[in-house]
Amino acid sequence: MSRRFVLRPLGALLVVALVPLALAACGGGDSEGNGDESEATPTAAATYTLGDIVIVGPAARANPNPVSSVYMHIENRGSQADRLVGVACPLAGMAQIHEVVTEGGQSKMQEMAHGLEIPPGGHVELKPGGYHIMLMDLERPLQEGETIEVTLRFERAGEITIAVPVRSYDTESTDSGMGSGMGSGMNH
Ligand SMILES: [Cu+2]
Secondary structure (H helix, E strand, O other): OOOEEEEOOOOOHHHHOOHHHHHHHHOOOOOOOOOOOOOOOOOOOOEEEEOOEEEEEEEEEOOOOOOEEEEEEEEEOOOOOEEEEEEEOOOEEEEEEEEEEEEOOEEEEEEOOOOEEEOOOOEEEEOOOOOEEEEEEEOOOOOOOOEEEEEEEEOOOEEEEEEEEEEOOOOOOOOOOOOOOOOHHHHO
């Protein structure tokens, strides 16, 4: 079964949210990039195409606190750079694009005010300890197994709403602040 769904940049936003729900039943398989941990759990790596931009395997972090991070692999198959410039989630009072920087031996995360560049012919990983989409002021904590909607806006490719499964991550991961110590660092 093909996992690739080609979407028109405009007009497909309502359709796209339904696609990964169907895919979730398909089990693991030949995802591009990060298909290396999908033996037991049926975490199919959903793929979305928006113009030259390809998004693979989005996932959000389950967290008892009303904040979360969203990760994914973003490719740019075009010949011009694009840029993720906006993110939104209906459950989140605020959503930002974050990077993790190290200052004085301590890593912290901060908003990327000018967005995240996706180089032509290249890709960017949003992953624990690195770039991520930060969801804040969530209506409720996100629980493993549910699916949330996240809208991504690219400077060139336009806007897409994707369905993002919530999964649990090792709290000992290097993802800054997403374990117990969230909270105080959230006001940047
Ligand atoms: Cu963050």
